[in-house]
Amino acid sequence: MLVISGPVFTDLLTVNKDEGLIRFNQNRLLLMESETIFQLREELIQNLGYDIARNVLTRFGYRSGMKDVVAFKNLYYFESDADWLLAGPKMHTLEGIVHSTCESLEYDRSRGTFHMTAIWRNSYEAEQHLQKHGRANEPVCWSLTGYASGYASGFMGSQVVGIETMCQGMGDPYCKLELRSLEEWNGQENRVIDDLKQNMIMKSLQTMLEEERERVSLLKHLNSAIIDIGMSLESSNMPIKTVTYAQRLFNAKKVILAIVNVQSGKAVLYETINRSEVATKVFAGDSDIAAFILKNRQPMVWENSEKVLDLGSGSIRVRNLIYIPLDSKELFGAIIVINKVNGKQFTQNDQELLTLLATQSSIALGNARAYEQTNRDLKEKVDELYRVNKLLYAEHDALQKATNIHSQLTSVVLEGHGLEMIARNLGSIVNKSVIITDQFYNIMSVYGQEDDFDLKEFWHTAVQDPTLKQELSLFKEKQLNVDDKRAHIFYKYGHFEMFIVPVTASKESLGFVITLEKNKTHNQLESIAMEQVATVIALEILKQKAAFETERRIKKDFLEELLKNSHENEDGTMTRAKELGMDLSQLYRVFAVELIDEDSNGQTELQGDTVNRLGNLCQALERVIKQVSDSMVLIGKKNYFIGTLSLIGKSRKNTDRYLQEVIENLEKLFKITFPNYRWYIGIGSPCTGVANFNSSYHDACTTIETIKSLRFENKCSSYERIAVLGLLNINIEQLRRFVDKTIGCLLEYDQKHNSNLIFTLDLYYKNNCNVEKSARKGFMSSSTIKYRLRRITEIANIDLSDQETNLAIQLALKIIQGL
Structure with missing residues (x-):
């Protein structure tokens, strides 16, 4: 209590x-x-x-x-x-x-x-x-x-x-x-x-009549206000008109209209300053006015209060107040009418009239915003139609130019003029120098507008630029992964701007077409011409490729007949060979290559998409072999490849020296080209006639088997180097076991640790077991030689002072050097 x-x-x-x-x-x-x-x-x-x-x-x-x-x-x-x-x-x-x-x-x-x-x-x-x-x-x-x-x-x-x-x-x-x-x-x-x-x-009849007259007058003014507000099509004027009319209708000292953005919480405040002016203020999301309106969502009427109200625009002493929340699609906020000028209280009728004014203002604001949005949409549509119309005219003009270019280039292809004429026509259309390359960046044709330098030399230098090379590689890879999207790149090299477009067909990269000129940008005509030319070049390359593939297939079939020795007569075979560009009266050798993918977990057959990989390996092998032999035919079956090496122009006397150069060059190129493969290359005996191709093929295969039996990897050898083993009737398996027993552990150690113990041991014996002389010949210190010899004796568990041991080691070294 x-x-x-x-x-x-x-x-x-x-x-x-x-x-x-x-x-x-x-x-x-x-x-x-x-x-x-x-x-x-x-x-x-x-x-x-x-x-x-x-x-x-x-x-x-x-x-x-x-x-x-x-x-x-x-x-x-x-x-x-x-x-x-x-x-x-x-x-x-x-x-x-x-x-x-x-x-x-x-x-x-x-x-x-x-x-x-x-x-x-x-x-x-x-x-x-x-x-x-x-x-x-x-x-x-x-x-x-x-x-x-x-x-x-x-x-x-x-x-x-x-x-x-x-x-x-x-x-x-x-x-x-x-x-x-x-x-x-x-x-x-x-x-x-x-x-x-x-x-x-309880009211007297006179009071009721007076109030009714006042109510009718207010309704007339309200109706006029609603008509005026409703006819206005500018949304920015709506809040100002609403505040102004509310002050006049209710004879209020102050009217406030607050519009709140619900998402940001930011409030825009419209308040009367005097009878003819309305001030606008913007408040942040955490302002008192926004918080007050978000909290109070019901109408309120204060009578005879003595509150001080702070709505962000300053403190207001409130005696009488009407608060009407606005919560519609068009308007969210509140309208507040504060203190009548005559000091009277607000009535229920005032509240109803203010609610009606606020509702109609919300509707009018929504209509004005819709009208403004419609106007904006219409303007955007008109602008879009104008832009589309302009584009259509440009497209029509470009289409006409493209048709003319296409007709001109098509006639070049149909008349069989080749890539040279295509490059010439493109150069005359765009008035620039033109370079056409294959997918490996090798020049296929050029057309020069520049008289002061060699286009071929320029391209050979430019394509060595690592940045350009990487751009072309990434560009080619991206192009193969994107369907029906002709892309291009721009690259500045020296004083020249290069515009590069790929030549592709069915996701296969065939090459590039490049235009270049000093400090000159490309235009739409050049883009159209380049795209058309890229298509025409693709057709020409595919035509040449089809002819080449046909010729190659015929040569492969012919080589298979030679290797199987299934030809009908020698004269007919010689004639067919000449038709195919092969002079069988000259010196040839058959070679065999076996490639094993290190990622195939030791399996001898190629994994995955065998057809595609086989084709890629054939192309890579052809590029490598062409660097050491002028004429070559290659057959690929699984991971085994067979071909011919041309020794045309080589005399019998210098054949051995040439063969040694071929072996050294092949080993060097294979290590660069096939770093993820184990490979074996066997070169058969010389072919002096049609009948020798079969035996040379078997000699090449025997050479590979011998290399593999002795557990060598990434090795190239000729049949002559292992022929002595056959003459001595030496069992290859016994020979392999001898080498393994003598220096096998050193060979494995060198392969595993990438060391040079076998090289050091061979250097030591070649210099009569003299440490100082071996160090000078091998460009090493004597301490290094001594350390390696000590490691050799530890790993192989041998005594280098024992004569019989030295003899066995030197014999094993001679065997592996012969291969």
Whole structure:
């Protein structure tokens, strides 16, 4: 139970008997019997009816409570808000109206919650009702309930409603009151709220007519405002017009329209400065105005408040206020009308009219925005149509030029003039120098507009540039992975701008076509011409490729007949060979190559897309072999390849020296070209006639098997080097075991650690086991030679001072050197 404390009200009470005045802090009081007040109550009931009488007395109490809560706040200093709140009940007790005791009190201004219960004893309204009418069916303390609601509402600054839950007039031992904020009643307070509203029946006919005239006038002005706002098609003027009309309609001191962007939280504020001006301000997402509007989404009306409202545009002292939230597709925010100029309160009619104005403004704003968006869309469409029309004209012109270029180039192809004429035609069209290359960047044709330098020399130098080489490689790879998208690159090398377009067919790179000129950019005509030329070049290359493949297939078939020795007669075979460009009266050798992919986990057959890989390996082998032999035919089967080496022009005397150069060059090129393969190359015996090709083929295969039997890898050898083994009738397997037993562990160590122990050992024996001489010949220090010899004795577990051991080691070294 809370104890009422606070000021002593009796100190402010004065009685002047001479003048007949009783005052409370200069305010006049009337002292009369409760019977007199009750008679007024009875008159109201008899003349206006029970409900209207209750309405009048409840509003009478509500206004009295609102007045007292403001007066007490200005009159006294209260130690706490609770003291200020409980001053009202204390005053009632001193006035003899009722004895009030606060039972519980809880409130939170920040959340807008309020809950209080009080017990009333000796209520004058309940006492008089029992005397005149007996027990009632409902609470009868009307003015007391209204007073409590008005006092608590003024205290909280928001609507608080009191309901009498027990009443002595109903036969209860005492009266009990419960006060809650409006939102906490959940509709139970509807009748009390109706009692707090002004009843139109109580007004005089003249007042009603005046208010109706004012209402009609306001509706006319509102209608004019809505028409004016609705006819405007500029969305930027809508908020300003709405604020201006609201100020005129309600004769308000200030009107604020806030529009909030829900996503960003940013608020745009339109507020009246005077009768003819509206100021606009923009506030960030965390501003008070945005937070206030996002929190309060229900209409509000403040009456006779003394609040200070801070909405971001400065502090405003508010006495009367209407707050209408705006929540539509077109507009989210709120409109706030503050303080009438004449000091009057806002009515229910004002709230309805403001709601109507806000709704119509939202609709008009939506229409204006839609109109503006439609205008923007139409402008974009017109601009797009203009752009498309311009593009169509340009495309038509380009198509005409492309047709002319295509006809010109097609006639070149059909007439069989080849790549030289194609390059010449392209150069004359674009007025630039032209280079055509294959997929390996080798020049196929050139056409030069530059007289002061060699185009071929320029390209050979440019293509060695690592950056250009990488660009071309990436460009070629990208082109093969993208369907139907003709790409190009620009590259500046020296003083020249190069425009490079790929030549492709069915995702296969065939080469490049390049135009170049000093400090000159390309144009649309050049792009069209380059694309057309790339297609024509692709057709020409495919035609040449088909002819080459046909010739190559015929040569392969012919070589297979030679290797199988299945030809009908020697003269016919010689004639066919000459037709194919081979002079079999000259010296040839058959060679065999076996390639094993290191990524195939030791399998001897090629894995994956065998056909494609076989083709690629054939092409790579052909490029390598062509670097050591002028004439060659190659057959590929799985990972085995067979071909011929031409020794045309080589005399019998220098054949051996030439053969050694071929072997050394092949080993060097194979290590570069096939770093991820194990390979074996066997070169057969010389072919002096048609009948020798079969035996040379078998000799080449035997050479490979011998190399593999001795566990050599990445080795090239001729049949002559192993022929002595056949003459001595030496078993290859026994020979391999001898080499393995003698120096096999050293060979494995060198292969595994990439060391040179075998080289060091051979150097040591070639220099008569002299360490100093071996060091000089091998360009090493003597300490290095000694260290390696010590490692050799440790790894092979041999004694280099033993003569028999030295003999065995030297024999094994001779065997592997012979291969």
